[in-house]
Amino acid sequence: MKTLPDTLILSPLFCFSKKKLFEEIAESASVLLDVSCESLINALNDREACGTTYFCSGAAMPHALVPGASRTLGVLAILDTPVGFNSIDADPQKIDVACTFFISDRDDCEKITKLLEQVAAAFSNQDLLNSLRIARNEEWKIRKVLEQADLLLSGQDQDTDSASHEEQGEVMP
Numbered sequence: 001m002k003t004l005p006d007t008l009i010l011s012p013l014f015c016f017s018k019k020k021l022f023e024e025i026a027e028s029a030s031v032l033l034d035v036s037c038e039s040l041i042n043a044l045n046d047r048e049a050c051g052t053t054y055f056c057s058g059a060a061m062p063h064a065l066v067p068g069a070s071r072t073l074g075v076l077a078i079l080d081t082p083v084g085f086n087s088i089d090a091d092p093q094k095i096d097v098a099c100t101f102f103i104s105d106r107d108d109c110e111k112i113t114k115l116l117e118q119v120a121a122a123f124s125n126q127d128l129l130n131s132l133r134i135a136r137n138e139e140w141k142i143r144k145v146l147e148q149a150d151l152l153l154s155g156q157d158q159d160t161d162s163a164s165h166e167e168q169g170e171v172m173p
Helices: 018-033 037-049 109-123 126-134 139-167
Strands: 007-013 054-056 063-066 073-084 094-104
Touching (some): 007 018, 018 073, 018 094, 037 094, 073 126, 073 139, 094 126, 109 126, 109 139, 126 139
Parallel strands (some): 007 073, 063 094
Antiparallel strands (some): 073 094
């Protein structure tokens, strides 16, 4: 069972700032989502204004709801060198991995919220992050790491579903 949405890989990505990172991500995603690049950048910036999406050492998960997007899309960017990724009122942080989600307004909000929580937990694993960093020049290796992450996430779904069914006295096949 696939948990992660289709994911575009940008690696290694050469950029020098958070602004440029958002521009590169949005430019690549806009074609696939048939939404303007400016709309995607604005959506990411609006979400970041609510609080930074930095979540662990060297990684962030920018995400935004995109009205009119045909589907939810992930964009994994592994940067050549870390860039500053903090809001004005936050401590300075640098990232070199950005796992971005453009969320279609057609998707189930609860399902997406759960996905974001699970992805944040999975990408907080330093071994996973280090595997992505090491593989940044070889897309096939990155895809393999993402497949493993997806299996882990699918297992979390099954564990959660099994636990809730067990609490209700049901047995999962």
